Amino acid sequence: MAGKGGTKRTTGPTRPVELNQDLVxxxxxxxxxxxLIFWIIPAQVNDGGSFGLPPSLAPKSLAWLMVAMGAVLTVQNLKIHGDPGRGLTRVDVAYLAASVLSVAFMLVLMQWVGDWAGRPYVGFLVAAPAGLVLFTLLHTGAPLWVYLFNAVAAPLAIYIGFWWGLRLPLP
Amino acid sequence: MDFIITALLDALSLTTFLSVALGVLIGIVIGAIPGLNAPMAIAVAIPLTFTMAPLAAIGMLVGVMKGGGFGGAIGAILLNTPGEPHSAATTLDGHPLAKSGKPRKALQTALYSSVVGDSCSDLVLILLAPTLAIFALQAGPVELAAILIISLTLIASLSGKSLAKGIFAAAFGALLATVGVDPETASPRFTFGFVELFDGLPLAAVAIGVLAVPEIIMRLQEGRHYRRRDVEAVATEARQDRLTLSEFLALKMPIFRGAGIGTAIGALPGLGTTLAAFLSYAATKRFSKQPEKLGTGATEGIAATESANSAVSGANLIPLLTLGIPGNLTAALLVGAFLIHGVTPGPLIFQRDAQLIYGLFAAMIMANVMVLVIGSFGLRVFALIVKVPPYVVYPIVLLLCVVGIYVSQGGFFAVWLMLGFAVLGYLMVRLEISVVCFIIGLVLGPMIELSIRQSVVLLSRNPAAIFDHVFALVLVVATPFVAWILVRDRARLSDG
Structure with a gap:
């Protein structure tokens, strides 16, 4: 993955000093x-009434191990500027957000329509084509027939396979 | 002996036969799609096995594993696009041979070598595992805890570029394994008030979330920039584009050498298929009469890499079945499948579930035969799969991930969890944090916690009793040194 784009190691004075992602x-x-150690574990793990080893022992030990590894990673990268690898770019973050929102939109629509209709597959048959169109849009550059194929043929094939083939209900 | 015969009959039942065949087919098809690979195929197939009998379900997943191994070679040879790192070794000779007008010959070499390598390691597994399990039964919780800790450290040291990131990933996976009801006190941990989390995080949702969905998102992200590297083959006569029996027999040395290397590496946790494939390739080059031909489309090169990486899959089940330790991602997902079907991997499996295990051994052999049969007859069809445009494949696979999790978990909660873990998986891949370590940590977490708890209870009354467990003591003391040596050697290799 290294060297495919994104942030690069800063080597010359003309290049601005970039943040080392491993340091962060x-x-x-x-x-x-x-x-985890000071807030989440005390709030989520109850040690009261334990007779052997407390239930929080493993989570706390693992959290301390994570703290140690985080500290090691920080120290290792203190003197390195920029990111030697591809790293995470703003485009990646934006793309990830768009993808997650597309899936989330499909799920909410599926859940909402499914609850409203109260019959199996109504939510799926409404939301899956919309979701597939969004996923195909995310790819960019797909011809028009692909949108039609993905929105009609693919949900129908899944519906036939799961309902008529496996008798498994979807929302 | 009776249960072995019953197990064989179980394996030969129509249900198991069809499940294994379906698994092989799913594995080859998903493995052939560029960007998808065998572990992803297993993650996607796990939800389909929920309603099946244990042998049919695990047999199907083993079929997916074996089919996926060969499927990866199709994309590597025809498109020069390895689905997994180990397939990169196959591209070295597979793609040049396909480009020279012999794609069928390249695929046949990969198929036959893969089946032979896999069968050899399966035989070693079948012969060795029951005996090793008898030795493993002598180990108590103290020894088991020490073995688990050194195995996890080995895996963390060998996965990814940074040891600190590898250990963090394994620790984070193990931490998430504590979600659910505590096994001793029955008090909930990290459930945040969700009843759905009382049984812990659903492995299928986590596995599909961190493995499959991020890969699909990244492939969609490539979008219009993706350029297919189809084979622009030179026209060749059909009879030249075929692997003859004499040509195949001439490959026996690279195939069996690869099978030996793959089996040895697969039996050790963490070393993985990539190392096996490249070691076998290097050994074949070293012993070849015409080493200069390797890299230009030599069938020797394809045979060496494919037999080695396929041999790893069978041998990986040796530590899994004898100690309950998954050596790689595929084995970790299989542990999840075993647990879902009420079977706990480890030395006791040969006593408690002997019939299932011997049935599984028979199903593994059956899967090898099916890879050969389905692969041979479907070679032309599978070659077409790699030509399906990515904008058709990935949106549909993404929807199938959602549907599979919804069906297997019976609701939206697990689907939302899958989406959350997809974000985590994407960030882990981009920040080069090992997803393999994370999943293995998640799978091994409960075992490590239980064995450490038992060890502490055993030793708390008499701490000096630790000296009665010399083997465990040696392993615990050796763990940091082994990690240091591995990290040092890798740093030297990368500097060189």
Whole structure:
């Protein structure tokens, strides 16, 4: 993956100093580990009434291990500027958000229509074509027939396979 | 002996036969699609097995694993697009041979070598595993805890570029394995008030979330920039584009050498198929009479890599069945499938579920035969799969992931979880955090916690009793040194 684009190692004075993503990652892991130890684990794991080893022992040990690894990663990357690998770019984040929102939209629509109709497959047959059109849009550059094929043939094939073939209900 | 005969009869039943055949077909088809691979195929197929009998379900997943192994070679040879890192070794000779007008010959070499390599390692598994399990039964919780810790450290040291990231991924996976009701006190941990989490995180949702969905998103992201690298083959006579029996027999040395290397590497947790494929390729080049031909389309090169990477899959089940330790991602997903069907991998499996295990051995042999039969007859059809445009394949596979999880878990909760883990998986891939370590940590987490708890209870009354467990003590002391040596050697290799 290295060298395919995204952030590059800063080598010359003309290039602005970029943030080392592994350094930030190390700090995030350390912070997350500490958050687990001091807030999430005490709130979510109840040690009261335990007779052997407390239930929080394994989560706390693993959280401390995560803190240690985060610290190691931070220290290892303190003197390195820029990211030697491909890393995570703004385009990646935007694309990930668009993809997740597309799936989330399809799920909400499927859930909502399914609950409203109260019959199996209504939610699926309404939301799946919409979802597939969105997923195909995410790809970019697909010809028109693909939108038609994905929106009509694919949901029908899944409907036939799951309902008529396996007798499994969808929303 | 009776249960072995009953197990064979179970394996030969129509249901098991059809399940294994379906698994092989799914594996080859998904494996052939560029960007998808055998572990993803298993993750996608797990929800389909929920309503099946254990042998049919696990047999089907083993079929997917074996079919996926060969399927990966199709994309590697025809499109120069390896679905998995180990298939990169197959492209070295497979793609040049296909480009020279002999795509069928390249695919046949890959198919036959893959089946022979896989069968050899399956035989080693069948002969060795029951004996090793007897030794493994001597190990108590202290020894088991030490073995699990060194295995996980080995896997973390060998996966990805950074040891710190590897250990973090394994620890994070193990932490998420604690979600659900505590096995000793029955108090909920990290359930955030959701009753659905009382049984823990559903493995299928997590596996599909971190493995399949991020890969699909990344492939969609390539979008219009994706350029298909179809084979522009030189016209060749049909009879030249065929692997003859004499040509196949001439490949026996690279095939059996590859099978040996793959079996040895597969039996050790964490080393993986990529190492096996490239080691076998290097060994074949070293012993070849015409080493200069490797890399230009030599069938020797394809045979060496395909037999080695297929041999890893059978051998990987040795630590899985004898100790309950998955050596790689595929084995980790199989552990999940075993647990879903009420079977706990480990040495006791040969006592508690002997009939199922011997049935599974028979199903593995059956799957090899089916890869050969389905692969031979469907070669032309499978070659067409790689030509299906990505904008048709990936949106449909994404929808199938959603549908599969909804059906298997019976609701939207697991689908939302899958989506959350897809975000995590995408970030992990982009930030080069090992997803393999994460999944193996998730699968091994409960075993490690249980064995450590039992060890502490055993040793708490008399801490000096640790010296009665010399084997465990040696392993625990050796763990940091082994990790240090592996990391140091890898750093030297990458510097070189």
């Amino acid at each position: 990652l190390g700090l995030v892991i350390t912070g997350f580990g500490l958050l």
